[in-house]
Amino acid sequence: MGRYMDMRRIITGVLFLLLLLPGAFALGISPPRTEPTYHPGTTITLTYSVRGAPNSDIEVIMEGELVKYLTLLSPGNFTLDEKGWGTISANFTIPVLTAPGMHEALIGAQDAIPASTSTVIARVAILSQIWVRIPYPEKYFDFWVEAPNRINSGDVITLAVKMTNRGLLAEHVSGVIEIFDPLGNSVAVLPMTSADNIAFGESARLAADWPTTKSIAGNYRAAITVNYDEKSSSLTHEFTVGEMRIEILNINASQILKDSTAKIPITISSKWNGEIENVYATIDISKNGQQVTQLKTPSKNVGAWAQDNLETYWETKGLELGSYDASVTLHYADKTTAATKILKIVEAITEETGLQLVLSADMLVTIALLVVVFALAYAFMQKRKKQKGYYSGYYR
Amino acid sequence: MIASIIGYASQGYFVKHSGYAGVAFGTAVINITSGLSITLIDLNISLGNGTIDQSSDFAILESTGADAVNGTWAPVNDPFVLENGGNVYANITITAAVDASTWFGGTPTYAAMYFNYTEYEENSCLLHPAVGHGTWAALPSLDENQTCQKLNFSESSDAMRIDIRLHVPADAPPGKKENSITFTAMQSE
Numbered sequence: 131m132g133r134y135m136d137m138r139r140i141i142t143g144v145l146f147l148l149l150l151l152p153g154a155f156a157l158g159i160s161p162p163r164t165e166p167t168y169h170p171g172t173t174i175t176l177t178y179s180v181r182g183a184p185n186s187d188i189e190v191i192m193e194g195e196l197v198k199y200l201t202l203l204s205p206g207n208f209t210l211d212e213k214g215w216g217t218i219s220a221n222f223t224i225p226v227l228t229a230p231g232m233h234e235a236l237i238g239a240q241d242a243i244p245a246s247t248s249t250v251i252a253r254v255a256i257l258s259q260i261w262v263r264i265p266y267p268e269k270y271f272d273f274w275v276e277a278p279n280r281i282n283s284g285d286v287i288t289l290a291v292k293m294t295n296r297g298l299l300a301e302h303v304s305g306v307i308e309i310f311d312p313l314g315n316s317v318a319v320l321p322m323t324s325a326d327n328i329a330f331g332e333s334a335r336l337a338a339d340w341p342t343t344k345s346i347a348g349n350y351r352a353a354i355t356v357n358y359d360e361k362s363s364s365l366t367h368e369f370t371v372g373e374m375r376i377e378i379l380n381i382n383a384s385q386i387l388k389d390s391t392a393k394i395p396i397t398i399s400s401k402w403n404g405e406i407e408n409v410y411a412t413i414d415i416s417k418n419g420q421q422v423t424q425l426k427t428p429s430k431n432v433g434a435w436a437q438d439n440l441e442t443y444w445e446t447k448g449l450e451l452g453s454y455d456a457s458v459t460l461h462y463a464d465k466t467t468a469a470t471k472i473l474k475i476v477e478a479i480t481e482e483t484g485l486q487l488v489l490s491a492d493m494l495v496t497i498a499l500l501v502v503v504f505a506l507a508y509a510f511m512q513k514r515k516k517q518k519g520y521y522s523g524y525y526r
Numbered sequence: 527m528i529a530s531i532i533g534y535a536s537q538g539y540f541v542k543h544s545g546y547a548g549v550a551f552g553t554a555v556i557n558i559t560s561g562l563s564i565t566l567i568d569l570n571i572s573l574g575n576g577t578i579d580q581s582s583d584f585a586i587l588e589s590t591g592a593d594a595v596n597g598t599w600a601p602v603n604d605p606f607v608l609e610n611g612g613n614v615y616a617n618i619t620i621t622a623a624v625d626a627s628t629w630f631g632g633t634p635t636y637a638a639m640y641f642n643y644t645e646y647e648e649n650s651c652l653l654h655p656a657v658g659h660g661t662w663a664a665l666p667s668l669d670e671n672q673t674c675q676k677l678n679f680s681e682s683s684d685a686m687r688i689d690i691r692l693h694v695p696a697d698a699p700p701g702k703k704e705n706s707i708t709f710t711a712m713q714s715e
Binding site: 155156157158159160161162163179181236238240243251252253254255256257258259274279434435 | 559560561562563564565566571606608611612614648649705706707708709710711712713715
């Protein structure tokens with residue numbers, strides 16, 4: 131886009147409203163998945179319950195690789211009843227399939243887009259899966275790791291793999307897990323449980339427990355190897371071991387107005403995978419080694435892995451200008467965390483340093499006016515500069 | 527927790543009488559049917575009115591609360607929030623009916639839209655795709671763009687947040703801009 135276009139460009143006003151429909155949209159379908167046994171040529175009738183907002187208009191949707199084998203028996207558009215229920219029914223004829231693996235047709239419902247003045251419509255759709263599986267001509271499994279992502283130090287973590295056979299019979303399945311600590315060191319090798327004679331369509335669950343006692347906090351990696359007869363597969367799972375510790379991230383104060391009541395917010399972050407009750411902080415404020423006052427925040431409960439704020443107020447009336455040492459001690463469970471900060475009592479705030487800034491209304495108005503004046507002046511200068519550039523270029 | 531408005535359950539009840547006088551054994555059988563359900567809890571994103579800076583080729587607006595770039599739109603923190611109200615894990619995709627250049631008009635190379643999803647409730651998404659989780663991913667038209675591949679259904683961990691970023695060309699004509707964004711759910715695993 132050249133300067134000429136810039137000059138001609140009219141400031142464009144655009145209004146974007148994403149959806150103006152009231153309330154919430156919800157849609158549900160049951161069953162969410164059907165897995166008919168592979169019998170080519172067989173026709174099955176499928177019936178689905180659909181639920182949503184009462185009296186809402188619904189469109190039936192059908193898609194997927196096997197959609198041409200679906201025949202809709204119920205209307206393609208319908209209205210849910212006054213309780214929000216409706217029904218979809220369809221015939222599905224299982225075709226002849228040769229490629230191993232999963233083949234899919236999808237049938238479901240979506241909100242019919244209403245006629246409205248909205249600029250954008252947001253809506254929901256739900257699809258029920260019809261899965262036809264053809265066995266692989268080899269030993270073949272699908273795997274899912276089932277394990278928590280976070281755990282507390284001292285707890286036992288159960289690492290499990292769910293595996294479903296999609297191919298030939300596996301006579302024996304087993305596994306082993308190697309765990310690496312945050313520094314990348316191998317800290318444990320764990321044999322998993324085993325299972326025998328897993329046929330096509332059947333599942334097994336292999337698991338191992340690891341006690342995290344004496345483990346350092348941080349991010350761990352579990353390298354999982356699953357063996358099924360002569361074959362094997364590798365999986366990984368990462369998890370965090372937490373500790374009963376709350377960090378002080380920031381003491382959001384540095385300059386304090388003389389003769390004011392200043393808020394002192396403290397941002398904290400929990401490293402524990404659970405709520406910690408009765409968390410509070412004390413702030414010992416001293417000058418030249420002599421304690422001036424001690425402040426205390428109200429207590430609160432801090433959620434698992436949560437970042438939160440504690441705050442209290444410091445009355446500086448009558449205190450002399452200058453630097454004060456603030457020693458913050460966080461109290462929780464039977465533990466403490468400490469941090470320090472220098473607070474300065476000043477006549478006027480010279481720059482914004484934190485949320486505690488207290489600016490008078492007159493100062494705010496003055497600042498706002500200055501910003502507007504500078505913005506207008508800058509815009510005017512830019513416009514003149516472009517005009518000059520355009521015309522000088524035109525006549526050259 | 528966001529209350530679910532969808533649920534599936536069917537139940538049966540059987541009572542078995544013993545041969546002993548005065549003693550009865552009751553057996554209650556409840557069969558919970560699996561159901562897939564999603565709820566778009568917060569379906570209003572209003573980015574409001576604004577103008578594009580004269581010297582810019584396009585403006586960037588987003589629903590995350592970030593300041594608009596090259597435009598006068600006020601920051602808006604107003605995402606979509608999607609909840610899994612069923613009792614199976616859900617795989618969520620997002621699709622736009624038309625692409626950004628068709629949507630906005632103006633110079634096509636300056637038009638774009640992106641999505642970015644995060645966990646609205648802790649541990650709500652148990653399996654992430656390569657892009658889109660906490661990062662901006664392009665949202666072309668008609669493609670089913672993968673977001674959370676395994677949205678949890680447990681009560682306190684079943685909601686995800688989807689933000690939208692728009693690149694609006696400066697020469698886009700003013701007026702109504704129509705599009706539709708569809709969130710589609712299928713059972714995961």
